[in-house]
Structures are given as C-alpha cells and as structure tokens.
Amino acid sequence: MDISDLSDWLIVIAPLVLLVLWVGYKFRKSTASGPPGFSADYFKGLNYLLNDEQGKALDIFVRLVENNWEIVDTHFALGKIFRKNGEIDKAIKIHQGLIARPSLPEQYRSTVLLELAYDYLGAGWFDRAEGLFKEVLVYDKKSLEARHNLILIYQQEKDWHKAIDIASDLYHDEPQKMGPMVSQYYCELAEIAKAKGDVAQVEHNAHQAFRFDPDSVRASILLAQEAINRKDYNAAISHYQKIEHQDAEFLPVVLSSLVDCYDRLNTSDDLLKYLDELELRNGNLLLMNLHASVLGRYKGESASVDYLSKVLKRQPSLQVMQELAAYKSRIQDDRDIDFLHDLQTALQAMRKDSTEYGCQRCGFGSNTLYWQCPSCHSWATIKPVVVNSL
Ligand SMILES: [Zn+2]
Known part of the structure; x- marks a missing residue:
C-alpha cells in the first residue's frame, strides 16, 4: 500500500471507524446491565471493518441493533456515509437489514423506509423508490x-397526472411554491394534447394551468398558438399581449409571432x-x-436608421451599434459603404459568442x-438573455 492508497483508505474508513466507536460507546452505556457477550460481537465487527471486510461487519452491526434500537441513528449515519461514497449496495444492506427485523419499532419505520428509498x-x-x-x-x-420525492420521480418519468395529484394536494399548504409547478404540469399535458391535435384538451389544460398560476406565460403561449391555428389573430394578439404583465422578460420569445398576427390583420398602424x-x-x-425591422418594413429603412x-x-x-451599421450600409450609396461594412464586421467580432x-x-x-x-430542474427560470450591452 503506497502513501496515496493509504490516504484514500483513511478517507473512506476513518468516518466509519469513528462512527462504529460511537455506536460502541452508546451501546455500552445503554446496555451496561444488558446481556453479556455483546462486546465480543462488537469488536469482531470493528475488526471486520478495519480489515475492509465491510459485508461481514454490516451483518454484525445490523444484528447488534436488535438489542438496543436507541442506537439506530448510528445505522442511519453509517448508511448515509456509504451512500455518499457511492457504495449503495452497502447502504441498501443496512436499511434492508433494519426493515427485516420483526422488532423494528413503529416510530423508526418511516425513517428506515425513507433511507432505503434514497438508496x-x-x-x-425509480420504481422501487416510488x-x-x-x-x-x-x-x-x-x-x-x-x-x-414522489413528485420528483413523477417529473423524471414525465407522469404528469400523478405529479398533479400529489402537487395539487400540497398546493393548499404551499401555494407560492407549488402553484407554478402544478401549472407547468398542466402545460406539459397541454403540449401532449397539442401534438395529438386535441384542441379541446389543449384549452382545458391551459386553463387549468391558469387556475394554479395566473401568470403562466407558457399557458398564454399555448392559447395564442391555438388561436393562430384557427386563424383568430385578434385572440392570439390578446394572449400574447398578456405576457407583458405576466413576466415581461419572456416578451422577446413571442414578439415575432405577435408581429405576424398584426401582419395577418393588416394593421400596421396598430402594431407600430x-x-x-x-x-x-x-x-x-x-x-x-x-x-x-418592423419600421424598416412599413416605413423604409431610413426610418429604422x-x-x-x-x-x-x-x-x-x-x-x-451593429444593427445601425447594418442598416446604414444598406441605404448608403457612396464610399461609406466599405467603411460601414468593416465597422459592422468589427462590431460583430467584438460581440462575444453568446447564448440566447x-x-x-x-x-x-x-x-x-x-x-x-x-441543469437545476427549476421551472420557467430560463429566459432570453440581453447580450453585450455596454
Ligand atoms: Zn438552472
């Protein structure tokens, strides 16, 4: 064993040994008048642990708890250390060992089940954890x-109905936190209905989304898209315009669709x-x-400039500046064009590559x-980014 192996071994084994010593201390204290012979088992377990025979050590420690459930916290701590070190099989062994004990007191049952579910x-x-x-x-x-945790599993499995069942139950206690989540689940259902062409279900689910979060930008977008499909551009415009009051930072996402709706209605004055x-x-x-660009289209590019x-x-x-140079280079008819073109290229290069x-x-x-x-699994936190303002 070289030095680095030794230090790796110490990092893994040291917390376990400390924990087991503590188990021993608590055990000795609480069973001072208990049955004799426990310490032989206890030291045997410790010996296995030190010899890296953790399987055998676990068998002994799980058995030890039988005589004294007060030390079960140390088993939970041991399980957490194994889980954190990626030794899930050992964590599972501890928790399954506990759950299998007929003497497991009721007050610990939920905690053991939760720990095993985390394993x-x-x-x-996921299905076993569920x-x-x-x-x-x-x-x-x-x-x-x-x-x-069930909600996280259902999200992962995209089982939106089950996620809604539990999350809407929690909504009454935590409306601020759960409202936007339940609303997103309904939007997910609306997207599924949209893919199937089921207009009634799209609208039903979008309205449910509003029930739980009146500021759901996503539901407004879904309803606007439905309105466009049935060529009701006035309705689409009013859904899109609502977004300014729901969360103005999302406006850039829908502006070009909104402009399209005005174009369809031939109402350029209203749009401007x-x-x-x-x-x-x-x-x-x-x-x-x-x-x-709208000004350029309706009033000529000099209006854009x-x-x-x-x-x-x-x-x-x-x-x-870059936009301005681009418009100017298109409407100028003299030698400035080369200069403006170079300026525009330079400005483009100065703008770092950036995400949208x-x-x-x-x-x-x-x-x-x-x-x-x-990355962080939060809902509606990804928004358009303004790049390179000086
Ligand atoms: Zn994130």
Whole structure:
C-alpha cells in the first residue's frame, strides 16, 4: 500500500471507524446491565471493518441493533456515509437489514423506509423508490419528504397526472411554491394534447394551468398558438399581449409571432403604436431589433436608421451599434459603404459568442428555450438573455 492508497483508505474508513466507536460507546452505556457477550460481537465487527471486510461487519452491526434500537441513528449515519461514497449496495444492506427485523419499532419505520428509498434513488431504481415513498405515506399520510420525492420521480418519468395529484394536494399548504409547478404540469399535458391535435384538451389544460398560476406565460403561449391555428389573430394578439404583465422578460420569445398576427390583420398602424408604447414601458434591447425591422418594413429603412440612432444615444450598446451599421450600409450609396461594412464586421467580432437563453437560477446557457432547466430542474427560470450591452 503506497502513501496515496493509504490516504484514500483513511478517507473512506476513518468516518466509519469513528462512527462504529460511537455506536460502541452508546451501546455500552445503554446496555451496561444488558446481556453479556455483546462486546465480543462488537469488536469482531470493528475488526471486520478495519480489515475492509465491510459485508461481514454490516451483518454484525445490523444484528447488534436488535438489542438496543436507541442506537439506530448510528445505522442511519453509517448508511448515509456509504451512500455518499457511492457504495449503495452497502447502504441498501443496512436499511434492508433494519426493515427485516420483526422488532423494528413503529416510530423508526418511516425513517428506515425513507433511507432505503434514497438508496434506490441513488441506484436509479425509480420504481422501487416510488413504492417505498408510497409505503411511507401509509404510515405517515402527511410526510412532506415522501410527497416531494414522489413528485420528483413523477417529473423524471414525465407522469404528469400523478405529479398533479400529489402537487395539487400540497398546493393548499404551499401555494407560492407549488402553484407554478402544478401549472407547468398542466402545460406539459397541454403540449401532449397539442401534438395529438386535441384542441379541446389543449384549452382545458391551459386553463387549468391558469387556475394554479395566473401568470403562466407558457399557458398564454399555448392559447395564442391555438388561436393562430384557427386563424383568430385578434385572440392570439390578446394572449400574447398578456405576457407583458405576466413576466415581461419572456416578451422577446413571442414578439415575432405577435408581429405576424398584426401582419395577418393588416394593421400596421396598430402594431407600430403598440411597439412604441411597449418600448416606453420596457426598454429591453431585445425589443429594439424587432422594432427597427418592423419600421424598416412599413416605413423604409431610413426610418429604422433614425430610430436606432435615437436608441443608441439613449442606451449605447454594441448590439444597437451593429444593427445601425447594418442598416446604414444598406441605404448608403457612396464610399461609406466599405467603411460601414468593416465597422459592422468589427462590431460583430467584438460581440462575444453568446447564448440566447440563460437560467436565472443556475446560469445554464442554451440556444433553446426549455421550460424546465436541464441543469437545476427549476421551472420557467430560463429566459432570453440581453447580450453585450455596454
Ligand atoms: Zn438552472
């Protein structure tokens, strides 16, 4: 055994040995007048542990608890250490050993079941973990730990109906936390219905989503898309416009679809008026690109140049400068074109490669809008990112 092997061994074994010594201490204290002979077993177990024969050591320690359930906390701690070290099989052995003891006192049953369920989760056996979390609820109907873990399992398995059942039950106690989650589950059901072309179910689930979270941007988008499918552009516009009041940071996600709806209705004056007002309320750089392009389309590109020049004075940024150079290079007809083209290329290079969307909770970046962050699993925390403002 070289030095690094020795230090690895110490890191793994030291906490176990300390724990077992403590078990021994507690055991000795509480069974001072108990049956003789326990210490021989105890030292045998310790010896196995030190010789790295943990399987045999566990057999002994699980048996030792039989005479004194007060030391069961140390078994839980031992199980946690094994689980943390990735030795799930050993953690499972401890907890299964405890659950199999006919003398297991009722007051410890839920905890043993929960610990074993965490072992199964760690091993990736979701169905077994689910079974145990449900069993916990048989003994302790209100167990928050079991219910929250079941929700995580159902989310993982995309079993939205089961997730809704449990989460809507928790909603009454924790509306702030659970409302947006239940709402997202209904949106997931709406997306499934949408893929099947089941319009009634899309609308039903979107409205359920609003019941649990009136500010569900995702439900507004689903309803707007349904309205577009049936060519009701006025309805689509009002669904999209609602998003400004639900969570304005999501507006850039829907603006081009919103502009399309105005285009379909041939109401460019209304659109330009809406964009002006929107910009007064939300000076977001992501709105400005689109505003410039709408102006260019309806009033000519010199209108875009005038608009961007004003924006640049008010809110200097590389992004606006680059847009402005692009418009100018298209409408200039003299030698400035080469200069503007070079300027635009240089500005493009100065803008670092950047992601379009970012998670506001964990910083995960992406070019796709995910409603649930793939990194931290939070809902609706991934939003459009404003890049490179100076
Ligand atoms: Zn995240």
